[in-house]
Amino acid sequence: MSSNTKQDVFAAVPDAQGRFGDYGGKFVSETLMAALAELEAVYRELSADAEFQRELDEDLTHYVGRPSPLYEARRWSDKIGGARIFLKREDLNHTGAHKVNNTVGQALLARHMGKKRVIAETGAGQHGVATATIAARLGLECHVFMGEEDIHRQALNVYRMKLLGANVISVTSGSRTLKDAMNEAMRDWVTNVDDTFYIIGTVAGPHPYPMLVRDFQCVIGREARAQSLAQTGRLPDALVACVGGGSNAIGLFHPFLRDEAVAMYGVEAGGHGLATNQHAAPLNAGTPGVLHGNLTYLMQDSDGQIMHTHSISAGLDYPGVGPEHAWLKDIGRVNYVVANDDEALRAFHSLTRIEGIMPALESSHALAYAEKLAAQMTPQQMIIVNLSGRGDKDIHTVAQLDGIEF
C-alpha cells in the first residue's frame, strides 16, 4: 500500500506545469513559451510512439554502443577494503560520456520537428562533442556555445567539435563558464526560434527539458538495474553519481527510486572546500531561486545575484542544479554530499593506476565519495558508481597540476 503511494509520488513529477514539488517550472521570456509548448507536445507524442522508440533504441545500440558494461572494480574494491564497487561504464559510449544518450534522443526530436539548425551549451565540452557528433550524422547545422574560460581548459574537445563541423562560439560575458554559455544559447534560441532546436545538455532549463533529458538518460539506470540483478542476483545497496546539472545522476537514480533499500548519493563539486565559498555545490550550500528557466537550488548572494563557482572539473562548474534533484533532496530520497578538488584528483589517479580506467574529473568526484562510503560498508554489500565519462579530455588539467607541460 505504502509502496504504491510512493510509486505515485515519483511517477507524478513533473506535473503539468513542469513542477517537481516546488521546483522546476518555465521561467523564460514570453518569446520562448510557444516553442516550449510545441516541444512538449511533440515529445509527449513521440515518447508514446513505437516507431520513434525503435529508432532511438537502434541508435543507442548500434551508434552509441549500448548497453554499457557494469564492471566490478575488484582490485580497487579490495584495496579500499569494504563494499564491492561496480562501475557503470558510460565512459565506453561513443564520444566517451553519458551525454550522447540525450543528444541522440533530442536530435531525433529535432529531425521530427523539421529543425535544420541545432544549438547547444557546453562546459567540459562533452555535451558539445556529443551534439556536434549527432549533428554531423544527421546533417544538421550545429553551433556550440562555450565559455572562454572553458575553451582554455578543454582545448581538445573544442578541436573535436570543429573537426565534426560545429561552429564553436566563445562566450566572454559574466564568469565565462557554463552558466554564461547557457545564457548565450538562450539568446540565440530566442532570436532563431523558428528554425532552431536547442539541445540542452542537462536536466535543468525550462520544462519540458528536465523531464525529457531525464527520460533519455534513464537508460543508464534501467540497464544498471537489470545488469545488477543478472550479474549478482540482487540490487545494489547504494548508488553514487556526480552532480553538476545532474543528468548522469538522475539517469542512474531514477529507475531505482522506488527501490527503498537502495541508498543514493549525489556528489557535488566541493572545489577548494565548502568553507572557502570556492565550490559548485548549490544543494549543499545554496538556496532556492530562479536561473535558466527553472526554480531550483542556486549559488547566489544576498541580492539574488548568481555567484561565480569553482570546480576543477568544467562539467560541474555550474551554480544551479536540475529541479528534480532539488525535490529529491527536500523529500530526503537522495543524499547530496561533496567531494573537493583534491579528493577527486586522488580518485582519478587511484582508479587509473589500479583498474587501468582513466575517469573524467567529473566522475572522479563520484569515485572519491564512493571510496569513503565503501570503506564504511562490508564486502557483502555493493555500490554502483556512475562512471559518467572518460578522462582523456582532462589530461591537460591533470598534467598541469603535476607541473608537466606538453
Place this chain on the structure above:
Amino acid sequence: MSRIAGRFQQLAEQRRTALIPYVVAGDPGQAFTVPLMHQLVENGADIIELGVPFSDPMAEGPVIQLGHERALANGTTLLKVLEMVREFRVSDSTTPVLLMGYANPVMHMGYARFADAAAAVGLDALLTVDIPPEEVDSINRELQRVGMDNIFLVAPTTPDERIARIAARASGFIYYVSLKGVTGAGHLDTVEVAARVNAIRQHSNLPVAVGFGIKDAASARQVSQTAEGVVVGSALVHAMAQVIEQGGTPDAAIAAAAGLLGQIRKGMDSAAS
C-alpha cells in the same frame, strides 16, 4: 487610478504617444541614475523604465548586458535601486516609474517584502522578463495587494489564446516585444508590429507599448502610429557607454542619453501633427 493609467489617459487626450526610456539603474554610476531620470523627463520621457541589474540577463543583447555588468561592478543592488526611486520621487511625484528585471533578485528578496518596499518608495509597476503568466500568480497577489501594476510581455510568437491569458493578468499597459531576439537587435518590421498590436487589442483595452528594436526617431515615429507607447533602451545605454569609452564624464554621458531621447521625442511628435 494608477499613476500609469492616469498618464496614458492624459496622453490619449493630448493625442500623444508615451515615450518610455529604459536605462540600467546604477549605470554609469549609482549617483547618476536619479539625475539621469530627471533629465529624461525634461527631454520628453512620459514613463521611466529602470533596469534592475542581474548577473544573468538572458533577454538582453550585448549593449544592455554590459550596462548590467557595470552596475553590478559598482555594487548596485535591488535595495539600492528602490532607494533611487525614493530619491527620484522627492522632486517628481507624477512621472510613473517601473522596474524591469529578472525573477531571481525579486524572489530572493521575497515577493511580499518587495511589494511593501516598492510601494513605500513610490514605484508604480514591475516587469519581470522571466515570469510568464504560468508562474505569475504568487507575485501578482502581492503586487495587487499594494496596488502596483504588473507589466507583461507579448511576443511575436505568442498565440492568440496566450494573449488572452496574459491580458487577463496584465495591468498598466502591455509591452509588445517587437522582434524575435534580444534587446537592441536590429530587424524591426513595422507592418508586422502593427498587425500584432491589433491582435492584442482584440483581447485587451490596456494601452500597448512597443519595445526591443527601436533605436532612433524614425523607428519611434513609425511605431508611434500604431501603439500608445514606445520603449527605447539599448540606444540610450549605448550613447552613455560611448561617451565614457571616449573618456567623457558620467555627467556628459547622461546628457548624451537625454539629448538622444529629446531627438526621439521630436521625431515622434512631428508624426502626430
